[in-house]
Amino acid sequence: MKIALVNWRDPWHPHAGGAETFAWELARRFAREGHEVRFVTARAPGQAAGDVVDGVRVRRMGGVFTVYPLALAWLLLRRGRFDVVLDCQNGIPFFTPWAVGRRTRVFLVMHHVHDRQFGVHLPPWLAAVGRFLEGPAARWSYRRHVSVAVSPSTVRAMRERLRWTGPVHIVPNGVSVASPGDAGRSLSPRLVHVGRLVAHKRLDLLLDAVPELRRRWPGLTLDVVGRGPEEERLRARLPEGVTLHGYLSEEEKAAIVARAWLHVNASQGEGWGLCVLEAAALGVPTVAYDVDGLRDAVRHGETGWLLPEGADLAEGIAGALHELDHTYTVKCREWAGRFSWDASAARLAALMRGEQPSPLWHGETPVLRGER
Template sequence: MMTRRGLSILLFYDCLYPQSVGGVEHRNHELAKALAARGHRVTLAGFGDAPQELAPGVVTLPLAPAGPLYSAAGKRSTGAAVRLAAGAARIDLRPFDIVEAANIPYLHLPVLAARCRLRGKPFVVTWHEYWGRYWQQYLGATWPVYAAIERLTASLGTRALAVSHLTASRLETRRHQEVLVIPAGIRTRQISEAAATGALESGPPLVYAGRLLREKRIDLLLEAVARMSPARPGPLLAVIGDGPDRERLQELAGSLGLLAPTPRVTFLGRLATATDVWRTLGAASVAVQPSSREGFGMFPLEAMAAGLPVVYCESSESALGELVEPGVHGLRTAAQPEALAACLDRLLDDPAGINRMAEAARRHAARYDWTTVAADTERVFLSLLSTDS
C-alpha cells in the first residue's frame, strides 16, 4: 500500500537554480523544497559542477558541466539539448519512485519516457509552453523541424501537467486527454516581508525583472519610457536581470537618451538573492511585463505578491491574462510603444487606482503559495504510484 510520505522524486531539467535564474529552474528549486517539507526526498538533475545539498531532503545531481544554453543569436542551443538527452540516457533511475521533467528542450523526453517505461516508473512531463506555429516566428526557415519535435513529444509521459490553461488546451489537442493545470508557486510571506522593507526606500516607479531576451520585448518598454511624460523626475524604470540581449538593450537605451544626461532607466543586472529582487519590487509602484511569450509569469506573480499592479502587453502567446485580470490586478495594453507609454503615464497619475489594484493583486497572489502547489503535485504523484501498484 502506497504511503503519503517518503517518496524519492527526480526533477529533471537542464538548468539548476541558483546558477541559472530562469522560471523553470526557479520553479523546480522551490517545488523541491516544498515537497521535501512534506517528507519526500527530491533530487534536482541538470547541468552543474558539483553535487550540493540545497536544503534538508533536497540535493542536486550534475549531469555534465554547465555550458552555454543559448546560441550567439540568443536562441536555445540544439547542442545543449543533445547534451541533456545524453545525460538522460546515463542517469541512474533506480533510486527514484517517480520522474518529472520539464518539456523544454524536448530531446530528453523520448529517452526518459523509454527508460521509465522499461523500469515501470511513472514519468510526468510538465509543459511550461506549447508553441505550435510560434516556432516560425522564433526560428524562421527551420521551424517545421522543431514544431514536429514538439508535436511528437506531446504524447510522451504517463501523465502530462501544464502550468497554464493556455498550454493545457493546446496540449490536449495532441494528447486527446485532459491535461491537469498545476501552476508554479511563490513564497508569498517572504515576498511580502521583503517588499515591505523595500517600500521604505526610494526607487524608480516602474520595474521589470527577468532574463534579457528578445522575446521579452524590453526594447518595446524602453521605447515606451522614452515617450512618457518628460515632467516625471528621476529614473522611471529599473531593469533587473541579465541575458544575451543586454548589450543591445543598453545601446538602445543610450540612443534614446535614457541613460544620460538625466538617467531614466537603470540596468541593475542580476541581483545577488531573490530577497534583493523582492526588496527592489517593493521600492517600485508598477510592474511591467511587455513579453511576447509567457508560459506562466513568475515575475508578474511575485510582483503582485509584493503589492504591485502589473501592466502587460497583448500577445496570443502569453498566459498572463490567466494571472492578471485587467482593471482588477493591473492593465493590459497593445504591444506598441505609444500605447504602453500612455498606459503607464495614466496609471502613474492615478495613485488611488494603483493602491486599489495593488491590494487586489496581493490577495490574488496569496492563492499561489508553494505549500498549495506542492500538495497538488504530491496528490498527482501518489495517484500515479497507486495506479501502478
Template sequence: MKLLIVNHRDPFHPKAGGAERDLLETFSRLVKKGVDVYWLSEDVGRGPGEVSGIHLIRRGNPLTLHFRSLLEATKFDLVFDSVAHAVPFLSNLVNRCTVAKIHHVHQQVLRYELPPHLAVPVAWAERLSRFYKRVIVPSRSTGEEAVRTLKVRPERITVIPEGIDHSSYTPGEKSDEPFILWLHRMKRYKNPLHAIEVFRLAKGRGLRGVKLVVAGGGDLESQVREEAKRVEGVEVLGRVGEERKRELLRRAWLFMSTSFIEGWGLSVLEANASGTPAVGYRVGSLGEIIVEGVNGYTVPYGDLNKMADLLVNLFNDQRRLRAMWSSAYLESLKYDWEKTAEMYHEFIERLECIK
C-alpha cells in the first residue's frame, strides 16, 4: 500500500513544529509495519530525500502546494491530508480514500495571527473540512470543536491521542535553583506575555527564590525580551535545540502553558514525561490531559490572578510540588507513540476504500 501525507512542512522545514513531530513519530512506525509512506510538502530547498523510511517529496510554495497536492494524490492508495495550517488540501476531490488529520481547529486563533482581510477567507476555507468523510483528531475536545464550528459530522470523527517518546523525555535531577519553564513557539495565541505577567503578579504576592525561564523562537521574541527586562527574575533564552529543550524540561520544577487553544498539549506531556508537572489554561485538550493535583493544575483562560496564586501556593508547599514530579511522570505513561501508531494501523486496516 502506498500512503501519502500532505503537509505544508516536512521535518527539515525551518518552521517545523508539533504537527511535523506528530506525523514523523506516527508514520515512521507505520513504515515498520510495512506501509510505503511518502510525505509531500513545500520545497524550501533543504533536507534529504528520506527520513526514518519515509520518502520526502517537495513541490511548490505555501500557495501552489494546494494545487500540486491534487496531482500527487491521484497516485496513491491512501492520502492523509494534514490540516495543520487551517486551509485543507481537499485531496478527497481526487482520491476517494482520503483522511483528514485536524490537529486543532483554527477558527478563533486566526484573528490572533492574521489581519481581518486574510482571517475571514481562511476561516471560511477551514470550514471545507466538513466535506471529508474520514477525520482523525487528537482529543475529544478537538472533535467537539470540529463538530461545533466546522460542522463536521460526528460519526466521521475518530479520536487518536498523540504520544510521547519516553526514550527521549525522561525524568532527571532538578535544578538547585527552582525555576518555572515556559517553552513554546512565541506566537500570539501562545500568549508568552501572559507568562511574564503571571510571574510578576506572583512575585508581588510573595513568590521568592524562583526564576521564570522563557524559551522558544517566533514572531513575538523581541517583544518578550523587552517585557522581560521589566520583571526581575525572568530569563529569555529564545529558540533552543532539542538536547537543550530536554534538559530544561527535566531540570524545571514546574512547566507553564498559556495558550489560547491546544488541540493536543504535546509540550505539557513532554514536560510530564520529564518529571515536571504543568499549570495551564483549561482550554482544548488540557482539560483532558491534566489531572488536577496529579500532573498539574488548570485555571480558566486568561485568569492571570488565579494562576499567580497557584504558583505561590505550589512553591510555598514544596512537599506537594515535589510529590507531583513522580506522579506527573507516571501519568505520562498513558501516552506512547507505539500505542498511537497501532491505533492508526488498526484504523487503516478497517478502511474499505483502499484498493
C-alpha cells in the first residue's frame, strides 16, 4: 500500500511524546513490510525538510499551527496517490478527508479527547475554537471514515464527550525499552516521573508531595525525566531531593526508571500512558489518578494504584510504598509482556486492508500475540 501518515510532530521534535512514538513505531513497521510510507509532520528549528529513516520518507513543513494547512496542501497536490491516510489527531485533526480522493481510505487515529485540556493551554476564545474543531467539525468531516483509538477510555470519551457515531477500533500502544544495564532498585525509596513537562501532566502535584514524603522517608528522592515548555518554571521551584534530568537517551532513561521503587503520573488524562507500560516492563509499578487512559494502563492492586481524582497524592504514594512488594514487579512485567508494537502494527494493517481484526479484548484484558 501507499500510506501517508500525518502527525503533528516526529520523534525527533523537541516536544515529541507518546503520540509520536506510536506513529513512528507503526510507520517503520509498515515500511519494513514493503509498504511505501510517507510521514508528514511539522518542522522544528534545525530540522531538515526531508529525511529517509528506516525506509520511511519524512516530510517536514510548518510549525505548531501552520503544519495543518501546509499538510493539507501537500496531500491535495498528491490527491489520489495514496491508498491510505492515517490522520493522527493531537487535539485537532488534520481534516484530511477534504484533501484526498474518494478511493483513499482515511483512518482517524485518536489518542485522547482534549476538550478539557484546551482550557489549560489556551486562552478561552482559542480553547472554544479547539473544542469546536475537535467536536462538531471533526465529527462531520470523519463521519464516513473508520477511527482508531488507543484505549477503551478514549473510545468512551469519543462517544460521550464528542458524540462520535462511526466505527472505532482499538489499536493499543506497544512497548519497547532499552536495557537498564546493571541498574538495580535503589536501597532507599526512589520515585520517578517520565513525561513531557506540560501543564496537564500536573507535575506540581508531585513536587508538592515530596516534602511531606521526605518527612516520613528522609532519604526519599524523585527523578523527573522529560522536557517541555514548563521546564524552566519547574526548575525554579524544585524541592530538596528532586532532580530534573531533562532529555535522556533511552538507555539512561531505562537505568533511572529501573532504580525507582515507584513511577508516578499525576496527569489529568491520557490516551493510554506509554510511560506506564515502559515502567512496568522494567518491573516498576505506577501510582496515578483514576482518569482516562491511565485507568487502562494501570491495573489497580496488581501493577500499581489508581487514586480518586482530588485525593492527596502524598498519602496515595505513602500507601503504595507501605504496600509495595515483589509481587508488583512480577505482575508489572507480565502485564507489559502482553503488548508489542508488532502486534499493534499488524492489527492496524488488517484494518487498512479492509479486514476485520480478531477480537482484542477478553473481559478487561487485552488479547495480543495470539492469546484468546
